[in-house]
Amino acid sequence: MIGCHLRxxxxxxPLLFFLWANIMATxxxxxxxxxxxxxxxxxxxxxxxxxxxxxxxxxxxxxEAAAEKHPGVVFAKVNTEExxxxxxxxxxxxxxxxxxxxxxxxxxxxxGSLPGPAxxxxxxxxxxxxxxxxxxxxxxEQTKNA
Numbered sequence: 451m452i453g454c455h456l457r458x459x460x461x462x463x464p465l466l467f468f469l470w471a472n473i474m475a476t477x478x479x480x481x482x483x484x485x486x487x488x489x490x491x492x493x494x495x496x497x498x499x500x501x502x503x504x505x506x507x508x509x510x511x512x513x514e515a516a517a518e519k520h521p522g523v524v525f526a527k528v529n530t531e532e533x534x535x536x537x538x539x540x541x542x543x544x545x546x547x548x549x550x551x552x553x554x555x556x557x558x559x560x561x562g563s564l565p566g567p568a569x570x571x572x573x574x575x576x577x578x579x580x581x582x583x584x585x586x587x588x589x590x591e592q593t594k595n596a
Contacts, residue, residue: 476517477526481536487526488551493576494524498540498547500531506546509563516569523573553581555588 479487479496488494497513499506517525530537530545540549544561550572551557557576564572 476514477524479526479528479536480533484528484536487524488554491524492553493522493573494526494551495573496549496551497525497527498530498537498542498549499527499545500529502531503545505563509546512563512566512569515566516573519570520573550576552576552579555581555584557584 476497477483477487495516497506497509499510501507513525513527517523528536530542540547540559546563547559547561548564548569549556549559557579558572
């Protein structure tokens, strides 16, 4: 039914974007859109990967499934072969590497893949964090190290 309406042009552009955004499970990150993606979203999970990496390819369906379960989270991928400078800026030495940002703060960064239930549990814990407390702890640590 949606296909018929799309062909006839009966759905307005904002609705089309909404439908497209909800179909697209992950976002490809590049040097040019990385900062905008991190700064423009509350929670962003980044999978650093490469096409030749067997463990990366094995983790991809788990990552896509998690993206479908957590619509309020941006799931993004960085192809380390194409975005070597971006990967180097985060000292990515092993792939896959999973990195989670919340309110522009890196809360998790670890090489290796996770099974689906562990990834879902990690996302739940990230969402439960009191970010005011996290910011306070960061400020205290920076003051102590200054």
